[in-house]
Amino acid sequence: xKYLLNIIIIISSFSLISNSKSISQTYIDFTANxxxxxxxxxxxxxxxxxxxxxxxxxxxxxxxxxxxxxxxxYSKYKPSGFQYLGINVDNQKSVSKVRAYxxxxxxxxxxxxxxxxxxxxxSGGTDDIMPYSLILSKTGDIIHTRIGFKSGDExxxxxxxxxxxxxx
Amino acid sequence: MLTLISxxxxxxxxxxxxxxxxxxxxxxxxxxxxxxxxxxxxxKEYFEDLTDVKISTKDLSAGFRFEMNxxxxxxxxxxGISKRYVEFTNHDNxxxxxxxxxxxxxxxxxxxxxxxxxxxxxxxxxxxxxxFKSALNKNKSIxxxxxxxxxxxxxxxYLKPERIEKYDLKDAxxxxxxxxxxxxxFNYVYAKGKIPSGIYETDINAHLPEIYFxxxxxxxxxxxxxxxxxxxxxxxxxxxxxxxxxxxxxxSSVNYSIKNIGISLEYKNYRFxxxxxxNQSTERPTKALPFQNPPAAVKQQTTVLTSRVPHPTDFNDExxxxxxxxxxxxxxxxxxxxxxxxxxxYSFYDADTSSIVRFSTNKxxxxxxxxxxxxxxxxxxxxxxxEYYYSDKLSGKLGFYYQHSITYNDFFKDSPDKKHYITMPxxxxxxxxxxxxxxxxxxxxxxxxSLREAKYQNFSNYFTSFFITRSPDLxxxxxxxxxxxxxxxxxKNAWLEAEASWNINSSNIITIAxxxxxxxxxxxxxxxRYINPFNGFRLTIQNIF
Numbered sequence: 001x002k003y004l005l006n007i008i009i010i011i012s013s014f015s016l017i018s019n020s021k022s023i024s025q026t027y028i029d030f031t032a033n034x035x036x037x038x039x040x041x042x043x044x045x046x047x048x049x050x051x052x053x054x055x056x057x058x059x060x061x062x063x064x065x066x067x068x069x070x071x072x073x074y075s076k077y078k079p080s081g082f083q084y085l086g087i088n089v090d091n092q093k094s095v096s097k098v099r100a101y102x103x104x105x106x107x108x109x110x111x112x113x114x115x116x117x118x119x120x121x122x123s124g125g126t127d128d129i130m131p132y133s134l135i136l137s138k139t140g141d142i143i144h145t146r147i148g149f150k151s152g153d154e155x156x157x158x159x160x161x162x163x164x165x166x167x168x
Numbered sequence: 169m170l171t172l173i174s175x176x177x178x179x180x181x182x183x184x185x186x187x188x189x190x191x192x193x194x195x196x197x198x199x200x201x202x203x204x205x206x207x208x209x210x211x212k213e214y215f216e217d218l219t220d221v222k223i224s225t226k227d228l229s230a231g232f233r234f235e236m237n238x239x240x241x242x243x244x245x246x247x248g249i250s251k252r253y254v255e256f257t258n259h260d261n262x263x264x265x266x267x268x269x270x271x272x273x274x275x276x277x278x279x280x281x282x283x284x285x286x287x288x289x290x291x292x293x294x295x296x297x298x299x300f301k302s303a304l305n306k307n308k309s310i311x312x313x314x315x316x317x318x319x320x321x322x323x324x325x326y327l328k329p330e331r332i333e334k335y336d337l338k339d340a341x342x343x344x345x346x347x348x349x350x351x352x353x354f355n356y357v358y359a360k361g362k363i364p365s366g367i368y369e370t371d372i373n374a375h376l377p378e379i380y381f382x383x384x385x386x387x388x389x390x391x392x393x394x395x396x397x398x399x400x401x402x403x404x405x406x407x408x409x410x411x412x413x414x415x416x417x418x419x420s421s422v423n424y425s426i427k428n429i430g431i432s433l434e435y436k437n438y439r440f441x442x443x444x445x446x447n448q449s450t451e452r453p454t455k456a457l458p459f460q461n462p463p464a465a466v467k468q469q470t471t472v473l474t475s476r477v478p479h480p481t482d483f484n485d486e487x488x489x490x491x492x493x494x495x496x497x498x499x500x501x502x503x504x505x506x507x508x509x510x511x512x513x514y515s516f517y518d519a520d521t522s523s524i525v526r527f528s529t530n531k532x533x534x535x536x537x538x539x540x541x542x543x544x545x546x547x548x549x550x551x552x553x554x555e556y557y558y559s560d561k562l563s564g565k566l567g568f569y570y571q572h573s574i575t576y577n578d579f580f581k582d583s584p585d586k587k588h589y590i591t592m593p594x595x596x597x598x599x600x601x602x603x604x605x606x607x608x609x610x611x612x613x614x615x616x617x618s619l620r621e622a623k624y625q626n627f628s629n630y631f632t633s634f635f636i637t638r639s640p641d642l643x644x645x646x647x648x649x650x651x652x653x654x655x656x657x658x659x660k661n662a663w664l665e666a667e668a669s670w671n672i673n674s675s676n677i678i679t680i681a682x683x684x685x686x687x688x689x690x691x692x693x694x695x696x697r698y699i700n701p702f703n704g705f706r707l708t709i710q711n712i713f
Binding site: 006035100126127148152156 | 195
């Protein structure tokens with residue numbers, strides 16, 4: 001019971017932060033190579049429209065579910081300017097499987113390798129949180145953050161995409 | 169703690185006015201119940217809170233981690249700032265970071281420092297890292313990246329947290345890229361270490377040069393890395409005469425992918441500390457060092473029962489292969505095949521005809537290949553998994569795994585520990601509507617252990633879990649496990665646990681679990697530890713801002 005007070009303080013403090021609508025975080029730019037070796041610069045992508053960034057691992061079942069769902073949403077909203085980056089944070093030791101995995105699953109979105117987890121860390125990700133995704137507005141503001149994925153979450157993500165693309 | 173949270177709040181709220189960017193994430197874990205160890209049950213309570221705070225401007229960022237692990241679930245108790253850093257980057261070609269960081273070079277044969285909180289494993293460095301990269305010609309077809317690291321590492325043995333290894337580490341790395349096709353890398357690690365072995369502490373100097381290259385096209389990739397390790401051991405009470413030990417490691421991977429098929433083949437040949445069985449110890453100062461962590465090249469297990477019987481890779485003495493094949497014959501069906509084989513390099517014999525045991529190595533020419541003979545302690549595994557989407561509402565998974573291992577006993581040659589496991593997971597998912605989903609996951613495992621008395625050699629394990637989720641905010645699961653193993657360490661044969669999680673919003677999750685967990689060996693990235701059975705209550709709160 002001696003930990004109850006600590007737990008209550010932490011929950012209240014973070015609830016206070018999370019309920020604050022005045023917060024508008026801005027994303028930090030990065031440059032990375034996709035699987036074909038092309039240079040991907042976030043700020044350049046943002047010039048074309050909003051970008052969703054999703055961190056995933058090949059052996060994480062929820063990540064795979066999310067990637068499959070997002071592959072469909074990406075195809076659907078790409079013509080409206082929606083962009084999607086799948087950032088793989090597999091340990092560098094298992095990265096050799098990523099290309100094969102992406103190819104076999106016919107993912108059409110851009111995949112970036114972040115084996116040293118620099119982009120992941122910069123984005124506030126930790127190993128306890130996977131999958132982890134962010135939706136960035138054209139101005140680079142983080143308008144949606146998501147921990148985890150379960151069936152049906154694609155509907156909520158789709159609503160966020162429609163909102164940011166003004167398709168409602 | 170309250171002060172810290174208030175400070176965090178101030179930082180968050182100040183970002184708009186000062187154009188600072190701030191990020192905070194918090195993980196709180198609390199548990200209260202009974203843990204079983206060596207057949208004895210005792211009260212277990214832990215409270216862990218970890219807050220990562222990051223503040224940044226365009227080029228400059230700084231952050232810290234506040235940890236309160238008192239008492240900790242695994243590892244050492246700690247309260248205070250455990251990580252802190254300041255970093256400058258021009259987002260183009262220069263980056264400098266002072267403070268705490270983790271780093272991996274190549275595939276980690278000489279340097280792969282990382283944190284695995286679930287196993288209380290952390291080889292993070294405290295020091296300085298400078299990265300500079302640039303092009304060598306106008307069209308940027310030839311590029312280089314150079315990196316220098318100087319840092320201090322205090323490694324708490326994840327199996328014996330009170331045993332601390334200390335390293336003063338320096339690293340220089342150069343990578344050259346030609347036409348985005350060919351990469352060459354050179355790395356050199358020099359580490360001065362103090363390694364405790366019982367009541368003694370041994371000073372070592374380790375030199376680890378490494379060379380690696382990769383060839384990348386859109387369909388074909390090849391990677392290969394070779395590392396050498398030279399360890400100089402200073403004389404002390406444990407080692408009366410100073411000596412030098414040599415070791416090395418090789419890792420290669422080949423990938424080929426076409427439209428709906430992807431193939432990946434990995435080869436490992438780790439000989440960082442080849443020694444006879446009477447010399448082997450996890451505290452040997454000549455062993456592969458904790459900041460070395462090459463690819464395990466065995467399957468990362470994702471089912472509950474197979475992940476309980478993983479293969480712990482021996483980076484000191486192991487050779488083997490892993491083959492992965494992904495195949496999608498149609499949009500609704502995917503098939504994944506995996507096979508791996510590994511063994512130690514040599515077998516041994518007692519070269520002393522007296523009662524004293526003194527091992528010698530049986531030399532063999534094919535030591536670059538694994539052997540399936542008993543005296544090579546082989547491990548082999550084959551698995552096939554298939555996932556099928558019958559409709560938008562109904563989908564399922566089916567798998568078959570066979571894991572086989574022999575742990576050879578060089579002292580008692582007639583009693584090798586042979587184990588095999590056949591595991592079949594089946595999963596069905598049904599979406600009731602676009603919010604509510606049901607999932608039933610069932611695993612059956614048939615096990616054999618040769619070292620046991622005949623009537624206990626065969627046993628089986630069964631795991632079932634049922635999930636119901638309501639997107640986007642609620643998830644509930646109930647899991648049950650049953651074993652016919654009469655020698656189960658916890659003395660139980662059934663476990664039942666319920667878990668509920670509530671997403672306050674998409675970035676704040678509260679999870680509560682209550683019931684009993686079987687525990688067992690858990691491995692991630694080649695790091696394995698035994699997790700004790702637990703019966704009680706767990707609370708986890710994850711927040712990201």
